[in-house]
Amino acid sequence: xxxxxxxxxxxxxxxxxxxxxxxxxxxxxxxxxxxxxxxxxxxxxxxxxxxxxxxxxxxxxxxxxxxxxxxxxxxxxxxxxxxxxxxxxxxxxxxxxxxxxxxxxxxxxxxxxxxxxxxxxxxxxxxxxxxxx
Amino acid sequence: xxxxxxxxxxxxxxxxxxxxxxxxxxxxxxxxxxxxxxxxxxxxxxxxxxxxxxxxxxxxxxxxxxxxxxxxxxxxxxxxxxxxxxxxxxxxxxxxxxxxxxxxxxxxxxxxxxxxxxxxxxxxxxxxxxxxxxxxxxxxxxxxxxxxxxxxxxxxxxxxxxxxxxxxxxxxxxxxxxxxxxxxxxxxxxxxxxxxxxxxxxxxxxxxxxxxxxxxxxxxxxxxxxxxxxxxxxxxxxxxxxxxxxxxxxxxxxxxxxxxxxxx
Numbered sequence: 001x002x003x004x005x006x007x008x009x010x011x012x013x014x015x016x017x018x019x020x021x022x023x024x025x026x027x028x029x030x031x032x033x034x035x036x037x038x039x040x041x042x043x044x045x046x047x048x049x050x051x052x053x054x055x056x057x058x059x060x061x062x063x064x065x066x067x068x069x070x071x072x073x074x075x076x077x078x079x080x081x082x083x084x085x086x087x088x089x090x091x092x093x094x095x096x097x098x099x100x101x102x103x104x105x106x107x108x109x110x111x112x113x114x115x116x117x118x119x120x121x122x123x124x125x126x127x128x129x130x131x132x133x
Numbered sequence: 134x135x136x137x138x139x140x141x142x143x144x145x146x147x148x149x150x151x152x153x154x155x156x157x158x159x160x161x162x163x164x165x166x167x168x169x170x171x172x173x174x175x176x177x178x179x180x181x182x183x184x185x186x187x188x189x190x191x192x193x194x195x196x197x198x199x200x201x202x203x204x205x206x207x208x209x210x211x212x213x214x215x216x217x218x219x220x221x222x223x224x225x226x227x228x229x230x231x232x233x234x235x236x237x238x239x240x241x242x243x244x245x246x247x248x249x250x251x252x253x254x255x256x257x258x259x260x261x262x263x264x265x266x267x268x269x270x271x272x273x274x275x276x277x278x279x280x281x282x283x284x285x286x287x288x289x290x291x292x293x294x295x296x297x298x299x300x301x302x303x304x305x306x307x308x309x310x311x312x313x314x315x316x317x318x319x320x321x322x323x324x325x326x327x328x329x330x331x332x333x334x335x336x337x338x339x340x341x342x343x344x345x346x347x348x349x350x351x352x353x354x355x356x357x358x359x360x361x362x363x364x365x366x367x368x369x370x371x372x373x374x375x376x377x378x379x380x381x382x383x384x385x386x387x388x389x390x391x392x393x394x395x396x397x
Contacts, residue, residue, distance in 0.1 A: 046213050054363055066284035077230040078284055080259040080291045085248045115365050116275045117373070118267070118286060 005129050009036050045070035047126040049098055051090050056104045058090040063119045070130075090122050098124035099133030134210050139202025141337040141346035149207060149245075150376050153271030154302040158295060159197045165190065166254040166296040173220065173254075173320055183320065184220045191322060194252050200241045200299050206327040206337035207245050207301070215247070215325035222320050223262040223313040230310040233267070233280040241274040243376045245328065247304040252322040256296050262313035263291040264300070264321060269355060271303035272372045280307065288355075333382045348377050 012033045032043040052064035065085045068076050087093040094100065102123035141149070148154050172188045178228050180187045194200065204212055229376065235241075236249070257263045291311070292300050302308070304325070313319050335344075352373050 050284075052283065052286075061287075063288070064283050064286040066282060076227070076284055077232070078265055078309055079230065080265070080293075080311055080316075081262055082285050085285065085287060088283070111362075113368060113371070115273050115368050117273070117279050118270070118275075118283070121282060 005036070005039070009033075012036050043130055044127045045130045047128060049086070049093065049124040049126075051087065051093060051122045051124065053090055053104075053122060054119060056106050056120045058094070058100070058122070060089065060120075062087055062089055091125070093124055098126055101125050135198050135202040135205055137326055137338060139198045141206035142318060142360050143338070143340055143347045144201075144351075145342045146206065146337050146339075146380065147348055147354075147377070149301075149303070150373055150380070151354050152268040153306040154266055154268065154290075154300060156292075156294060157197075157199050157203050157299045157301060159194060159199060159297040159299065161193070161197075161297055162380040165193075169194075170252040170320060173222070175259055176220075179220055179222070182216060182249070184297075185195055188220075188322075189355070191252070191324075194297075194299065194322075195250065195324060195326075197251055197299075200217055200250065200301075203301055204248065204250065204326050207248055208326055209330065210327050211329045213329060215327050218322070218324040220320065220322055221310060222318050223310055224318050225313060225316045227262065227313045230262075230265075230311040232277070233283050233286075233307050233309050234277040235270075235273075235275065235305050237304065241305050243272060243372045244331075244379050245303060245376070247327050249300075249302045249304060249306075250326055251292075251300045252299070252304070252320055252324070253292070253298050254296055254320055257291055257293050257319060258315075259291060260314045261317075261319040262311045263293045263319075265291050265309050265311055266287050266302060269369065270307035271305040271378050272369060272376075273305070273307070331382075332380055335381055339381075350379075366371060 007012055011030075016025060016029050019029055047070060047096055048068040050064075050066040050068075051062050053062050054060040062085055065087070066076050067086065068074070087096070090100065102121070104120035104122065141155075145155065153231050169188060172190070174249055176187060185191050195204075251264060255261070267286055269288075292298075294300065312319075
């Protein structure tokens with residue numbers, strides 16, 4: 001997944017600022033900027049990141065992760081060649097721009113003897129502009 | 134009954150109780166495992182429970198003294214091979230992992246009534262789709278549907294093993310097959326073994342003096358999620374003690390055989 005539209009826009013703004021500072025800003029530069037700004041891509045897509053933390057606290061250690069890229073054919077699975085988990089804590093993911101959209105339920109059923117699933121599930125998202133396909 | 138030299142030690146029993154698995158390396162002569170693979174390659178279809186009749190050398194694997202010694206230690210001298218067994222082949226370039234699961238349905242306990250015994254006739258590399266297991270998860274009673282959002286989990290172990298290895302696991306351990314990136318199939322033979330009666334005495338090389346000290350020193354090993362103290366910490370610790378005591382022959386808190394009845 002790329003965000004070509006955004007990076008191109010940022011680049012054109014940078015060029016325009018530089019030209020303005022150098023007193024050489026032209027109509028052509030402004031027109032290129034305008035074309036890019038108006039060429040808003042058709043949609044954004046939701047990247048999803050499931051992080052399972054050791055407790056409902058966002059600063060507790062992450063013990064499992066699953067990233068879902070909104071690309072046709074993408075796969076999210078157990079992978080023996082995968083690198084380390086992407087973040088140590090949910091808080092670290094937030095610092096990297098992820099938004100938490102699901103928090104674990106603190107009042108989930110509790111058994112003081114038995115154990116069941118591993119960790120507490122947080123779901124995070126990033127909305128990113130997609131190139132037209 | 135295998136010679137006592139092949140029974141597990143107290144330390145090995147604690148390995149199994151804590152982690153839910155043991156790896157046993159056999160010492161068959163060169164060519165044995167290749168012959169098994171060759172026979173598998175000649176099969177026209179997967180024979181299901183008929184795999185033992187279709188590939189008779191498999192019996193030798195499960196009769197190997199080290200394998201039997203471990204199984205008898207865990208399941209008692211009268212343990213039996215279950216009628217269910219299966220050849221699990223991950224085809225070449227099969228690029229999908231299974232999801233995490235426990236076998237069977239969720240009637241769990243903290244005893245050892247059934248083990249999986251997974252034999253690998255090939256060296257298994259990370260690229261070939263090794264079985265993945267989550268040590269310690271055999272104490273967890275988790276419906277498979279609730280595992281569907283996990284991918285890689287910290288502490289998971291990929292069974293990248295030498296040809297001839299038999300991975301003996303608690304029936305309840307979380308596991309999955311993984312993707313095979315190579316150009317050849319990966320085979321795993323899964324057999325099950327059953328305990329016939331609850332233990333009344335330790336069935337392994339138990340030292341009544343040193344064994345309890347070893348166990349006490351290891352109950353807290355690898356307990357809980359890898360970071361910090363959580364509710365699971367003390368519960369895991371207690372469940373391990375319960376399994377150890379049951380294996381020594383002490384009374385069970387869960388009706389003996391509850392899970393075994395489900396399998397029959």
